[in-house]
Amino acid sequence: MYEYVVGAISLVLEPRNLLTILVASVYGLFVGAIPGLTATMAAALLVPFTFFMEPLPAMAAIVAMEAMAIFAGDIPAALVRMPGTPSSAAYTDDSYALTKQGKAGQVLGVGVTCSAIGGLLGAICLMMAAPLLAEFAMSFTSFEYFWLAVLGLSSAVVVSSGSMVKGVISLMLGLLISTIGIDITLGYPRFTFGNVELTGGINFIPAMIGLFGVSEVFRNVLHSQELQVATSEAPRRIFAGMASIVRRFKMGILRSSIIGVVIGILPGAGADIAAWVTYAVTKNLSPEGHKFGQGHIEPIVCSTSANNAALGGAWVPALVFGIPGDSITAILIGVLMMKGLRPGPMIFEQQPVLLYAVYVTFMLANLLLVPLGYLAIRFSGMILGVSKNYLLPFILLFSIVGSFAINNSLFDVGVMLVMGVLGFLLEANGVPVAPIVLGIVLGPIVEQNFMISVIKTHWNLWEFFTRPVSAVLCLGAVLMWGYPLFSYLRKRKSSLSTSG
Amino acid sequence: MRIGELVIGGVAFVLAVFVFVLTLGFPQLPDGHPGPGLFPQLLSIIMAITGLALIGQNLSKGERRIRGEGKAEGREEWVNILWVVGAVLCYMLISEIAGFILTAVGISWVLMLRLGAARLKGLVISVGVVLFIYWLFSQALLVPLPLGVMGH
Numbered sequence: 001m002y003e004y005v006v007g008a009i010s011l012v013l014e015p016r017n018l019l020t021i022l023v024a025s026v027y028g029l030f031v032g033a034i035p036g037l038t039a040t041m042a043a044a045l046l047v048p049f050t051f052f053m054e055p056l057p058a059m060a061a062i063v064a065m066e067a068m069a070i071f072a073g074d075i076p077a078a079l080v081r082m083p084g085t086p087s088s089a090a091y092t093d094d095s096y097a098l099t100k101q102g103k104a105g106q107v108l109g110v111g112v113t114c115s116a117i118g119g120l121l122g123a124i125c126l127m128m129a130a131p132l133l134a135e136f137a138m139s140f141t142s143f144e145y146f147w148l149a150v151l152g153l154s155s156a157v158v159v160s161s162g163s164m165v166k167g168v169i170s171l172m173l174g175l176l177i178s179t180i181g182i183d184i185t186l187g188y189p190r191f192t193f194g195n196v197e198l199t200g201g202i203n204f205i206p207a208m209i210g211l212f213g214v215s216e217v218f219r220n221v222l223h224s225q226e227l228q229v230a231t232s233e234a235p236r237r238i239f240a241g242m243a244s245i246v247r248r249f250k251m252g253i254l255r256s257s258i259i260g261v262v263i264g265i266l267p268g269a270g271a272d273i274a275a276w277v278t279y280a281v282t283k284n285l286s287p288e289g290h291k292f293g294q295g296h297i298e299p300i301v302c303s304t305s306a307n308n309a310a311l312g313g314a315w316v317p318a319l320v321f322g323i324p325g326d327s328i329t330a331i332l333i334g335v336l337m338m339k340g341l342r343p344g345p346m347i348f349e350q351q352p353v354l355l356y357a358v359y360v361t362f363m364l365a366n367l368l369l370v371p372l373g374y375l376a377i378r379f380s381g382m383i384l385g386v387s388k389n390y391l392l393p394f395i396l397l398f399s400i401v402g403s404f405a406i407n408n409s410l411f412d413v414g415v416m417l418v419m420g421v422l423g424f425l426l427e428a429n430g431v432p433v434a435p436i437v438l439g440i441v442l443g444p445i446v447e448q449n450f451m452i453s454v455i456k457t458h459w460n461l462w463e464f465f466t467r468p469v470s471a472v473l474c475l476g477a478v479l480m481w482g483y484p485l486f487s488y489l490r491k492r493k494s495s496l497s498t499s500g
Numbered sequence: 501m502r503i504g505e506l507v508i509g510g511v512a513f514v515l516a517v518f519v520f521v522l523t524l525g526f527p528q529l530p531d532g533h534p535g536p537g538l539f540p541q542l543l544s545i546i547m548a549i550t551g552l553a554l555i556g557q558n559l560s561k562g563e564r565r566i567r568g569e570g571k572a573e574g575r576e577e578w579v580n581i582l583w584v585v586g587a588v589l590c591y592m593l594i595s596e597i598a599g600f601i602l603t604a605v606g607i608s609w610v611l612m613l614r615l616g617a618a619r620l621k622g623l624v625i626s627v628g629v630v631l632f633i634y635w636l637f638s639q640a641l642l643v644p645l646p647l648g649v650m651g652h
Contacts, residue, residue, distance in 0.1 A: 052641045165553045166505075169512045172547035176519060176540060183536035188527055190536055191519075214588075221580035221615065389615040390622065393608035394629050396584060400591055401600075401633060405643040410592050417588045424581075429504035447539045459533055 008356030020057040021064045028065035029376040032072025035082035039069035040327040044212040048402030064365040074111035087271040087307040090279040097295030109238040112373035118305030119366035121257035122312025133320045137345040146449035147473035152267035152323040154480045156438040166431040174439020197411040204334040206403035206412040213399040214420025260306030264313020270326030274310035275303040330437045512551030519544040599648025604630040
């Protein structure tokens with residue numbers, strides 16, 4: 001292990017990799033600090049660049065970008081009461097109320113410090129959990145992978161925000177999109193309508209750029225909002241009293257980071273859900289919970305730790321099983337597949353140095369978050385002053401060129417546009433788009449493993465339920481679907497008895 | 501009742517039926533078991549059921565939610581969306597002929613003006629950023645962006 005760590009550190013410290021991490025960090029801070037632009041959009045627009053990079057800088061760019069963007073979302077939340085990314089929404093009211101009391105520096109200082117601590121704890125959990133799970137997953141066959149993917153898809157629907165029916169529609173759309181092209185059993189072209197470009201299937205990258213980049217442009221040109229900055233001065237005394245705040249809430253930070261990691265591991269649930277759940281848990285446990293929402297520092301400390309910790313958690317299923325923990329890791333899996341690297345337990349045997357390099361990058365990115373985050377806070381006025389009238393056309397242009405760059409094909413630009421319109425229309429009606437992404441990524445895994453299994457056993461479907469790990473995973477999927485259904489029926493019964 | 505949700509439910513149902521019908525023409529495995537059509541068939545059945553469920557959910561909510569559904573956006577903001585769609589279509593249609601630089605400057609500048617940016621500042625920024633994007637993709641990443649008339 002020692003030689004892997006040394007090899008990984010020297011790999012990460014190569015000037016080219018360091019420069020990539022630095023550029024991606026600045027990019028993440030910029031995008032995260034602009035309300036309306038999400039970390040997922042930033043990741044989707046980063047993909048065309050990662051396409052031309054080696055695996056390590058590609059992964060390092062995504063790690064650094066997401067760590068910075070999730071923190072940077074706190075900046076406009078505190079200064080203009082608009083979360084830069086959905087992950088900062090849970091504690092926006094507290095942040096803004098404290099800013100109005102003249103404590104913008106303290107709020108953002110807590111944001112950057114606790115994000116870094118949460119991110120580091122998340123990285124430690126990733127380092128500890130991933131190899132253990134990978135060892136366990138070595139015995140998995142197509143049956144287990146089938147159920148694992150089903151569990152991932154189920155979790156994406158059940159855990160994602162909004163109605164479950166809408167989540168299922170979104171998921172089915174993603175899965176159906178994944179069936180376009182040559183099928184794996186007979187090589188039969190499905191839903192291609194004689195179009196040669198469709199025989200290879202819908203390319204994941206333009207689809208992502210459309211769903212997260214172009215739909216964001218649509219949303220922003222529709223809901224243009226003037227930013228009202230709560231304070232005219234740049235936040236000062238950012239780290240004043242920080243040690244005592246961290247000491248006071250140390251158990252809260254630890255608890256929230258663990259919650260963040262666990263939620264991050266669940267497919268479909270990312271940093272934003274981690275922040276909301278942590279907020280609710282902290283409110284219930286805190287003696288001052290009744291003051292939350294009016295300008296209290298505790299929910300900020302805990303939720304901002306959780307959302308950055310969730311990032312490390314989301315990488316666990318992505319690296320170990322190839323099942324994305326959130327939309328960003330879904331994009332990551334797409335990037336790795338493009339590079340011929342299939343995430344899964346084998347990668348821990350075949351590419352140990354690369355994996356250790358990812359852990360080191362997580363650590364480095366979260367350490368870098370403190371100085372770079374400090375600079376972003378100091379220059380927040382300048383970042384928030386960038387007009388979207390100038391920015392949005394270039395996001396669109398990057399989306400077009402990024403989609404084109406993958407295959408040098410205008411067909412992919414068309415795919416991007418269609419997916420952008422689709423994502424916009426669905427989200428405008430409360431249909432989550434994250435399940436579409438998971439459907440596109442996991443669809444081939446579900447189908448391939450199912451078909452391999454049934455052909456192997458001559459269609460003896462009992463094999464799916466009689467293998468011990470398979471049975472446990474199947475039970476997990478049943479419980480995941482059963483619990484919300486049971487709660488719904490119980491609620492309905494109690495409301496009927498009340499009205500009766 | 502939300503019209504948008506009803507439409508999504510309806511489209512999901514129709515799409516599911518369409519997919520199911522298409523899959524009926526897919527071949528079976530040599531041993532007679534279901535083949536390429538199996539997975540999309542299962543998906544289309546689930547999608548049809550959820551599409552109907554979404555319609556049912558909305559109809560059962562009745563008239564209660566029709567009010568208060570009004571969006572703050574005006575006609576102008578919705579037209580902005582059409583401009584964005586038009587910009588992408590325009591790029592797809594003319595970039596091969598006019599080349600990346602001219603097309604990109606054109607669409608980004610027009611979109612900026614549409615969104616309320618200053619004319620000269622918008623043009624200067626457009627030219628600068630497009631040249632940077634061209635250098636980045638074409639020179640650094642070796643993506644063959646179309647040169648069009650500028651290549652002759």
